[in-house]
Amino acid sequence: MIEAVLPQASLLKKIIEAIKELVSEANFDFSETGIRLQAMDKSHIALSFLHLRNDGFSEYRCDRSQTLGINLESFSKVLKCAANDDQVQIKATDKAESLSISFESTAKDRVSEFNVKLMDIDIDSVDVPDMDYQATVNMSSQEFARIVRDMMTIGEAITIDATKQGVKFSTSGDAGEGNILLRHRKTIDEEDGPSSTSVEINEPVSHSLALKFLANFAKAAPLADRVSINLIEDAPVMFEFKISDMGHIRFYLAPQIEE
């Protein structure tokens, strides 16, 4: 038996919106400690990770570990039937064929219940080790979304250069080229405002990435004020959005290589 309650449906809506463009169907692994999801996009270039800890839910029960295969488009459609501040409960019995999702209004006078069919999804999973990144950029997630949008007007690829001075995003295309530099601020405090950027760096590092994937990652911006971009030479770049006090979404993107 699985049962998980979140006080506000808006959080679950934002989580599903953040990954459904990249991943059409995914296995949700429920265990005593929480929920995990790992999925690659169709082209196997980007990897999405979701981790929600049990203590982030207002109620959480998982009698035995269970994997539920869910079509994210269907999940998203059902979540659109919830008001943002509805309480949401998800429930599945052992060997269930569907996931039960119910919404309760704040006044507790309206309760709706939906069932989404579960599916068997046969996918390869990978083991992602903890890495010592050469550079970590911590910046406003809104700013990240804006830069991705701006760069996409010019090019298809983006180069991220992290140095002690800051982080530079650049692109080029048939129409021309452009770059945006965010200068490193030593401390991120109230005075600097939430838009400031910090770059923790061991060695300067540069990566070229496909912008269309970053546009998908930017859909996680409503979940978190900040995003961290973690770079290491010759390895995927990791983008992390923290989900309040309960977990994170991480996206890994393989770098582009010039031939």
Add this chain to the structure above:
Amino acid sequence: DILQTSIAAYFAAT
């Protein structure tokens, strides 16, 4: 030409 490698090439399968 730009080559895009598969993410699976970087991580071991479980």
